[in-house]
Amino acid sequence: MRSTAIADMRPVLLTTLLALAGSIQGAQAAPQNLPVPGGVAVVPLNAPKGQAPKARLGDAPVAVIQERGRWLALVGIPLDTPAGELPLTVESGGNTGFVPISVRDKTYPVQRLTVRNPRHVNPNPDDEVRIARETSVLTQAKRHFSAAAPQTDFQLPAQGRLSSRFGLRRFFNGEPRNPHNGLDVAVGTGTPIHAPAAGTVLNTGNYFFTGNTVFLDHGQGLITAYMHLSRIDVREGDRIAQGQQLGAAGATGRVTGPHLHWAVFLNGTAVEPEAFLAPKR
Ligand SMILES: [Zn+2]
Structure with missing residues (x-):
């Protein structure tokens, strides 16, 4: 690691950031730049056209896409990230440096839910064994990183009202639980669920909390998941086109009623799915 790289990269990147600030807003392919906990930071990287730079957040590889000849890192910012500077490690042309991401504060609203099955709030010892086993499978799926360039302009996977938004701080039957890591x-x-973008089926299964679940790998650590399904119509390894049916909505797992829970992961962390949808006009 060359220490000079940090000093070298910073001014160039700041200039690039300023120059691109306007155009990123209206970009077709890249997600919206929203550097907040649970958001996606779209970070221009200064590297030659033909040489893809590599980026990491901690140990997790980060998506780097090419858009109109520019390299952009798509960084998923974990929900528990405090406001301040988050260092992105960037390797380019044999140099390693850090690019600071300025994470802004964001406080998500509280949501209180009543779940009928008490085991879904306080699982019994047998459930705990199952949950532990499933957690390792689910964590592996979320952290999967493949080389393919991801399609990042998503379509909503089901037509319906957006009922529970991403990031809500949740209480189940009055007890605090993990924040809402997807979009409902x-x-x-029975409502058909469609792939928001092209990808490969990474995993399917029936899990304690998420019920019938499909994970799609879009490439470069961009992973999406569809939960509580009544039916799964695809198999692990299937190549999926944008808009192809994955299954049907349902009420399996920990739910208060039928709905689709749609989760999007980048560099192993859950991010705001709406960042990948075209902004409303
Ligand atoms: Zn949900």
Whole structure:
């Protein structure tokens, strides 16, 4: 690691950031730049056209896409990140440096839910064994990183009201639990669920909390998941086109009623799915 790289990269990157600030807003392919906990930072990287730079957040590899000849790192910012500077490690042309991401504060609203099955709030010892086993499978799926360049202009996977937004600080039957790590679409059992973008089926299964679940790998650590399904229509390894049916909505796992829970992961962390949808006009 050359220490000069840090000093070298910073001014160039700041200039690039300023120059691109306007154009990123209206970009077709890249997600919206929203450097907040649970958001996505879109970070221009200064590297030659033909030589993809590599980026990491801690130990996790970060997506780097090419858009109109520019390299952009798509950094998923974990929900528990405090406001301040988050260092992104960038390797380019044999140099390693750190690019600071200025993370702004964001406080998500509280949501209180009543779940009928008490085991979904306080699992019994057998459930705990199952949950531990499943957590390792689910964590592996979320952290999967493949080389393919991801399609990042998503379509909503089901047509319905956006009922529970990403990031809500949740209480189940009055007890604090993990924040809401996806976007809920209010659709009835049997409603078709479509792939928001091209990808490969990474994992399917029936899990304690998420019920019937499909994970799609879009490439470069961009992973999406579809939970509580009544039916799964795809198999691990299937190549999926944008808009292809993955299954049907349902109420399996920990739910208060039928809906789609749609989760999006970047560098192993859950991020705001709406960042990948075209902004409303
Ligand atoms: Zn949900």
